[in-house]
Amino acid sequence: MNRLPQLSGIAIFVQVAETGAFNEAARRMNLTPSAASKAVTRLEEDLGVRLLRRTTRSVSLTPEGERYLEGARRALAELETSAAEAAGSTMEPGGTLRVSAPSALGRMWLAPALYDFHRQWPKVSIELSLDDRIVDLAGEGNDVVIRSGTLADSASLVARKLFGSQLVLCAAPDYWARNAAPKSPCDLEVHACLNFRNRRTGKAVPWVFDVEGQTIPHLFKGPLTTDDGEAVLHAAVGGLGVSQMPGYMAAEAVRSGALVPTLEAFTPPATQYSAIYLDRRLVAPRIRVFIDFLIARPLVHDADARVTG
Numbered sequence: 001m002n003r004l005p006q007l008s009g010i011a012i013f014v015q016v017a018e019t020g021a022f023n024e025a026a027r028r029m030n031l032t033p034s035a036a037s038k039a040v041t042r043l044e045e046d047l048g049v050r051l052l053r054r055t056t057r058s059v060s061l062t063p064e065g066e067r068y069l070e071g072a073r074r075a076l077a078e079l080e081t082s083a084a085e086a087a088g089s090t091m092e093p094g095g096t097l098r099v100s101a102p103s104a105l106g107r108m109w110l111a112p113a114l115y116d117f118h119r120q121w122p123k124v125s126i127e128l129s130l131d132d133r134i135v136d137l138a139g140e141g142n143d144v145v146i147r148s149g150t151l152a153d154s155a156s157l158v159a160r161k162l163f164g165s166q167l168v169l170c171a172a173p174d175y176w177a178r179n180a181a182p183k184s185p186c187d188l189e190v191h192a193c194l195n196f197r198n199r200r201t202g203k204a205v206p207w208v209f210d211v212e213g214q215t216i217p218h219l220f221k222g223p224l225t226t227d228d229g230e231a232v233l234h235a236a237v238g239g240l241g242v243s244q245m246p247g248y249m250a251a252e253a254v255r256s257g258a259l260v261p262t263l264e265a266f267t268p269p270a271t272q273y274s275a276i277y278l279d280r281r282l283v284a285p286r287i288r289v290f291i292d293f294l295i296a297r298p299l300v301h302d303a304d305a306r307v308t309g
Contacts, residue, residue, distance in 0.1 A: 192241030
C-alpha cells in the first residue's frame, strides 16, 4: 500500500458494496457514477488489491473486498460515533439505522412501535429487514438484530434483554367443540397439529413442554406444516387444528376468544428476546436511543395468553 486511502473512497466503496451498483451509490452520495467509479479505483490502487469485480451488468465483491468491507463499515461507524460524541450530548441522533427482526415479531410488535419511535427521534430513519434466518450482523451491515435465545458466539457482540415470551398451546373454540381437550402432551398424538418449519433447516420445530421441571420436546403430525408463523396463527383461528406458538402471536386472539389455551400446567420457561449489536468502544447515538426505546416498550401483556414482559 503506497499511501493511506482517502476516507471518501472508503465511504463510496461501502455504498457500492451495499447497493451493488455504482449508479445507486453515486445517487446516494450526490456524485456522478464516473466520480464514484474513479474513487473506488483510487482506493484499490492505494490498497494494492482488487475489491470489486466489474462487468457491464453487475458489480460484486472479490474475496479481498468482502474482508475489507467489514472493517470499512466498522471504521466508518466508529468515526461517525466519535463525531457525534465530540459534538456533545445536545446533538440529536440521526442517520439510517439498519434493523433485522424475526418476521412475525417484526410485523406484530416492532413495526407498530415505530410510529412512537419516529415521534421521539424524527431524524433517525429505519431500514427494517424481517427474516427468521441467522443474520451476520457485521457482514450484512446491520446495526441492531433482534433475536431469541442465547448467542452462540458473543465475543464481539452485546445483547440487551428486551422481554420474555412464553409458548402458548391453543386452538379455536370450534376445534375444542369437536375434539376433547388434551390432559397431557401425549394426548396430542390424536389431534390435528399445526407445525412451524424452520426455513434454515427445513425441519419441523418441536413443541416443548415442562414435565416435572424438565423441558421435553415432542414432534406431532398434522394437516399443516409451514415456514410462516402467522400462517399457523390464522389456520388455528380458522379451526384447522391446535398449535403451539409464541405468546406475542397468540395474545390478541386469546384475548378476543378466537383461540383458547390448554395444557397451561405444562408451559415451558419463557423464551428470552434480545437486541444485539456490535461491541464497540463507542455506540452510535441512534443505536443507543433505539435500544433504550425497545427496552422501555412493553410486549403485549396478557395473563390468559401467558405472555410476560
